Amino acid sequence: MFIHLKDLAAKGTVRIHGTLDLHGALPVSGSLQDFGPLKVELEAHDVSGAADVSGELSIEVEQSCSRCLNPVHQSLTIPYHETFVKGEEPDEEAFEEDEESENDPVYVQDDRIELKPYLVESVMLHLPFVPLCSEACQGLCPVCGGNRNEQACGCKQDKVDPRLAGLADFFKDK
Secondary structure, three states: OEEEHHHHHHHOEEEEEEEEOOEOOEOOOOOEEEEOOEEEEEEEEEEOOEEEEEEEEEEEEEEEOOOOOOEEEEEEEEEEEEEEEEOOOOOHHHOOHHHOOOOOOEEEOOOEEEOHHHHHHHHHHHOOOOOOOOOOOOOEOOOOOOEOOOOOOOOOOOOOOHHHHHHHHOOOOO
């Protein structure tokens, strides 16, 4: 998916609709197991020579639950907004480091902007960091490895820190 800055300046507004296959662009590792095509609904506006692109992205993803490792299917709807400006990026010395904001423009060299890397970045940033199959997920037993959501394993999990073992007998008499 591309945006041509000259065409955008002539038309004023360009709508970008379609699907994008992200296989090969998104890593299938870690908790991300599988994903579907990315549905793109964007609108680009010419704002004083800059391309202001906003809209919505949606994708179906399958991740591993961070507690029990079962697959979790989710439908993500991601808001998207980016501003592209043709030209050189200003010197870093001109700006203080802590003044970075989400609205900083992306500086590009060509009239033709490839959107795919920016869309992939947005999807990666919006993936759930700790996916859960449910809030009540009990996870895996640290002793036997059984899924506690399916059955109670009955493993003894009372581990006492050896440095505090002497305190365990302190309250037995009372």
